[in-house]
Amino acid sequence: MAEHTVKAYDEELTALAGRIAEMGGLAETTVSNSVTALVTQDLDLARATIEQDARLDELFQEIEMGIVEIIARRQPMGRDLREIVAAGRISNDLERTGDLAKNVAKRVIAIDSDLTSKKLAIGVEHMTELTLSQLKKVLDAYTQRDAPAAADVRERDREVDAIYTSLFRELLTYMMEDPRSISQCAHLLFCAKNIERIGDHATNIAESVYYMVTGERLGDERQKIDETGVVVK
Amino acid sequence: MNEMPHIDKAAEMTDSKISAKQVQVFYGDIHAIKDVDIEINPRSVTSFIGPSGCGKSTFLRCLNRMNDTIDVCRVEGTILIDSEDIYDPKVDPVQLRAKVGMVFQKPNPFPKSIYDNIAYGPRIHGLAANKTAMDEIVTSSLQRAGLWEEVKDRLSEPGTGLSGGQQQRLCIARAIAVNPEVILMDEPCSALDPIATAKVEELIDELRENFTIVIVTHSMQQAARVSQRTAFFHLGILVEEGPTQDIFTNPTDKRTQDYITGRFG
Numbered sequence: 001m002a003e004h005t006v007k008a009y010d011e012e013l014t015a016l017a018g019r020i021a022e023m024g025g026l027a028e029t030t031v032s033n034s035v036t037a038l039v040t041q042d043l044d045l046a047r048a049t050i051e052q053d054a055r056l057d058e059l060f061q062e063i064e065m066g067i068v069e070i071i072a073r074r075q076p077m078g079r080d081l082r083e084i085v086a087a088g089r090i091s092n093d094l095e096r097t098g099d100l101a102k103n104v105a106k107r108v109i110a111i112d113s114d115l116t117s118k119k120l121a122i123g124v125e126h127m128t129e130l131t132l133s134q135l136k137k138v139l140d141a142y143t144q145r146d147a148p149a150a151a152d153v154r155e156r157d158r159e160v161d162a163i164y165t166s167l168f169r170e171l172l173t174y175m176m177e178d179p180r181s182i183s184q185c186a187h188l189l190f191c192a193k194n195i196e197r198i199g200d201h202a203t204n205i206a207e208s209v210y211y212m213v214t215g216e217r218l219g220d221e222r223q224k225i226d227e228t229g230v231v232v233k
Numbered sequence: 234m235n236e237m238p239h240i241d242k243a244a245e246m247t248d249s250k251i252s253a254k255q256v257q258v259f260y261g262d263i264h265a266i267k268d269v270d271i272e273i274n275p276r277s278v279t280s281f282i283g284p285s286g287c288g289k290s291t292f293l294r295c296l297n298r299m300n301d302t303i304d305v306c307r308v309e310g311t312i313l314i315d316s317e318d319i320y321d322p323k324v325d326p327v328q329l330r331a332k333v334g335m336v337f338q339k340p341n342p343f344p345k346s347i348y349d350n351i352a353y354g355p356r357i358h359g360l361a362a363n364k365t366a367m368d369e370i371v372t373s374s375l376q377r378a379g380l381w382e383e384v385k386d387r388l389s390e391p392g393t394g395l396s397g398g399q400q401q402r403l404c405i406a407r408a409i410a411v412n413p414e415v416i417l418m419d420e421p422c423s424a425l426d427p428i429a430t431a432k433v434e435e436l437i438d439e440l441r442e443n444f445t446i447v448i449v450t451h452s453m454q455q456a457a458r459v460s461q462r463t464a465f466f467h468l469g470i471l472v473e474e475g476p477t478q479d480i481f482t483n484p485t486d487k488r489t490q491d492y493i494t495g496r497f498g
Binding site: 078079 | 453454457481482483484491493494495497
């Protein structure tokens with residue numbers, strides 16, 4: 001796209017997109033570290049992850065202030081307006097992603113013992129890998145302004161939901177078999193739920209990117225398949 | 234907020250008040266307006282935007298045959314107002330301009346009293362039977378233009394003694410006084426400060442209940458604020474026309490996109 005007549009406006013928009021990219025990278029690392037800390041019971045890494053989240057909060061605030069300033073000074077229109085609205089929403093989703101990862105890290109410290117089941121750890125890891133790949137794809141879609149890629153990310157969220165549902169069932173079984181595992185399993189359940197929520201944030205970002213690029217909203221045809229509500233009867 | 238402001242009933246297409254087809258305007262050899270087709274809704278505000286020299290004012294002036302006053306100017310195509318061809322030889326331009334009033338960029342009150350500024354049009358069109366009827370027209374026009382409270386005690390003072398914003402509202406009151414159906418506004422706020430601009434914009438919003446308003450503006454924010462539909466002109470061509478919220482959030486044409494986001498030329 002052609003440049004703005006006022007060059008400073010271009011610089012402000014570029015800086016905004018740069019900050020979003022930085023936030024995105026940081027959010028990915030935070031999520032990945034928190035789960036690594038969980039499966040390896042690495043308390044130092046967990047603590048470092050908790051600290052890392054502070055930088056995400058900082059970036060979120062900087063972006064918000066930047067957006068307010070651009071709106072006040074430039075009165076953005078058209079594509080610029082959508083870009084700025086999307087940046088605000090995406091930074092919000094990334095900030096929440098960081099909070100959820102921080103919560104996983106805090107639970108690592110609370111569990112403070114090796115995981116009873118390797119199988120469960122593998123399940124959480126697998127779910128995280130998928131979620132991280134979703135997050136990475138959607139952030140790439142943001143930098144490349146790629147609407148079809150964003151739509152694809154939203155479509156694939158159901159896979160994350162499916163893994164969460166099966167993990168939920170598995171954790172229930174463990175808890176019923178051995179009540180001593182309830183404390184650990186409850187923490188793991190929250191961790192899995194957090195990861196699943198991170199997947200939802202990736203979906204939100206996908207919707208924001210799609211709107212930013214096309215000016216249209218993705219339809220509502222996608223169905224929620226979180227079946228955990230059905231399992232508990 | 235009672236309803237979502239961007240879902241504006243007036244932005245939907247209804248039977249048009251003004252219908253222009255294949256309009257061409259020439260200034261001598263210069264082809265200033267090319268193949269413009271547009272439908273303008275009744276009782277709503279339509280804004281024309283575009284860079285200087287794009288033809289938006291020229292096209293606006295076609296709507297009440299103001300271009301007739303320019304010798305070298307030639308208009309082709311058809312412009313219908315209420316299905317009547319305004320360029321039909323049987324149409325009297327003076328009567329047409331009573332039906333299609335105009336407000337200009339610079340407030341241009343007559344060098345007469347505030348009262349006579351308003352009474353002038355009704356007098357030459359014979360709209361008032363007696364003094365009481367004329368007083369009635371003057372009062373109601375000033376009230377509808379939101380100027381009454383400010384000037385009611387000094388109607389005999391010259392209109393030129395008012396502030397710029399008041400003068401512009403006086404000109405709007407003057408346009409209203411002859412019972413027009415359409416009001417054309419050519420950059421009505423470009424000489425006004427922000428407060429006076431806000432007052433005129435508030436007035437435009439009230440007037441659209443009774444009048445069809447077409448406004449040319451250089452301020453895209455103004456177009457976004459006051460109009461239900463927006464038309465973007467460039468190099469004498471009507472590039473894109475549609476509901477205002479679509480033009481400013483998701484225009485179809487790249488030229489519109491570049492213009493509204495400040496990326497032009």
